[in-house]
Amino acid sequence: MLHRNYSNFYKNFTSESVIDLFCQIASLPLGYNSETLIKAASSPEMIQMLVNRPALGVQPHSTWAKTLEDSFMSVAPKGLSQVFTAMCGSCSNETAYKRHKRGLQAAISDEDLSSCMKNAAPGSPDLAIMSFNGGFHGRLFGSLSTTHTKALHKVDIPAFSNWVSSPFPSLKYPLDQHEAENAKEEARCLAAAEEKMKHAKTPIAALIVEPIQSEGGDNHASPKFFQGLRDLTKKYDILMIVDEVQTGVGATGHFWAHEAWNLTTPPDIVTFSKKFQAAGWFHRPDVRPDAPYRNFNTWMGDPIRALQAKTILQEIRSKELIKNCRDTGDYLKTELTQLEKKYPGTISSVRGRGTFMAFDLPSPQDRDTFVAKLRAHGVNTGGCGPQSVRLRPMLVFQKKHADIFLDAVEKVVRGQ
Ligand SMILES: Cc1ncc(COP(=O)(O)O)c(C=O)c1O
Numbered sequence: 001m002l003h004r005n006y007s008n009f010y011k012n013f014t015s016e017s018v019i020d021l022f023c024q025i026a027s028l029p030l031g032y033n034s035e036t037l038i039k040a041a042s043s044p045e046m047i048q049m050l051v052n053r054p055a056l057g058v059q060p061h062s063t064w065a066k067t068l069e070d071s072f073m074s075v076a077p078k079g080l081s082q083v084f085t086a087m088c089g090s091c092s093n094e095t096a097y098k099r100h101k102r103g104l105q106a107a108i109s110d111e112d113l114s115s116c117m118k119n120a121a122p123g124s125p126d127l128a129i130m131s132f133n134g135g136f137h138g139r140l141f142g143s144l145s146t147t148h149t150k151a152l153h154k155v156d157i158p159a160f161s162n163w164v165s166s167p168f169p170s171l172k173y174p175l176d177q178h179e180a181e182n183a184k185e186e187a188r189c190l191a192a193a194e195e196k197m198k199h200a201k202t203p204i205a206a207l208i209v210e211p212i213q214s215e216g217g218d219n220h221a222s223p224k225f226f227q228g229l230r231d232l233t234k235k236y237d238i239l240m241i242v243d244e245v246q247t248g249v250g251a252t253g254h255f256w257a258h259e260a261w262n263l264t265t266p267p268d269i270v271t272f273s274k275k276f277q278a279a280g281w282f283h284r285p286d287v288r289p290d291a292p293y294r295n296f297n298t299w300m301g302d303p304i305r306a307l308q309a310k311t312i313l314q315e316i317r318s319k320e321l322i323k324n325c326r327d328t329g330d331y332l333k334t335e336l337t338q339l340e341k342k343y344p345g346t347i348s349s350v351r352g353r354g355t356f357m358a359f360d361l362p363s364p365q366d367r368d369t370f371v372a373k374l375r376a377h378g379v380n381t382g383g384c385g386p387q388s389v390r391l392r393p394m395l396v397f398q399k400k401h402a403d404i405f406l407d408a409v410e411k412v413v414r415g416q
Pocket of ligand 1: 091138215
């Protein structure tokens with residue numbers, strides 16, 4: 001029997017009953033028609049925000065500070081005591097890129113003010129955001145220059161041509177059986193990143209990285225790799241932005257995926273969206289703009305979405321959903337690995353943390369066919385990278401749902 005939150009949406013809209021493991025591009029935390037979210041949606045507070053939407057940068061409602069405390073700030077990553085709210089994942093990254101050390105350190109001169117009006121230095125400085133091959137950080141003007149997944153997303157759009165990207169580790173799975181060669185690969189990528197930092201034509205102001213490259217193919221790297229990156233960003237005075245738009249809010253078995261790295265110094269900025277139903281970024285106090293309007297737009301987020309985030313957090317806590325992701329994820333990984341062994345040459349490279357999981361098919365066409373066949377068996381999944389299938393179930397996904405999915409996978413690999 002399906003969890004009531006699982007099949008309703010598709011049933012209502014397509015008359016087909018589908019178990020959804022892709023969840024509106026990894027963005028549904030509690031499933032469809034969550035009673036708790038429906039109740040919260042009809043609260044007087046929510047209705048007031050709905051009909052009187054505030055411009056949060058200038059005239060927030062008197063409850064805004066408390067809403068921020070009860071929602072985002074209650075799960076702020078260690079070391080990051082402030083939050084900037086935004087409208088979407090790309091907007092979060094895009095606005096985070098506007099905060100960089102150079103801008104923070106320099107006092108603004110008259111020359112800065114006059115030159116920036118002509119898009120010229122020194123007021124409009126030539127600075128770069130460094131990213132990784134295979135990374136995805138959005139599709140707005142700046143964020144697209146740090147996105148390196150599908151050419152079709154980028155073609156015809158002017159790019160910041162001096163913004164460098166560096167190789168991300170290409171690891172072998174399962175990770176615990178390939179430790180030595182994976183460590184070598186990560187060392188190679190760290191050396192390449194340092195070369196880019198050392199020799200960049202345009203000074204690098206910030207570096208952005210996903211804890212697990214998602215759109216790019218669910219590419220993992222070890223805590224040691226990320227600690228190495230943190231050390232490099234410190235050495236070269238570069239802000240470290242961790243993009244938790246897809247990995248954040250519990251699915252990996254940690255609230256923030258980067259918690260698993262145990263960094264010696266926290267990242268400077270952590271961006272979020274998707275499963276929080278709200279977007280923005282956490283940061284250290286010194287990353288905050290020193291004057292109003294330096295990072296600004298009309299709405300600057302949405303109090304309705306922040307109230308939803310607060311309700312999502314209440315559910316995560318009261319139902320122990322992060323533990324649920326760990327337990328269900330362990331089960332799913334064990335069972336998928338069994339299928340990988342039982343049917344060699346079909347699915348491979350089962351990998352993941354919590355329920356944030358993926359596996360590969362032999363070719364891109366095989367992957368597309370596999371996703372289509374799963375759908376015909378009533379299971380919705382997503383593709384990522386050239387030939388991977390990614391699973392992004394809701395946080396309420398349990399073993400009984402996993403069994404339905406596993407049964408469909410077995411049918412598809414057996415050609416049924
Ligand atoms: C890691 C990551 N960053 C940024 C984005 C962009 O978010 P949005 O589509 O909300 O602009 C995405 C979207 O998939 C993402 O996965």
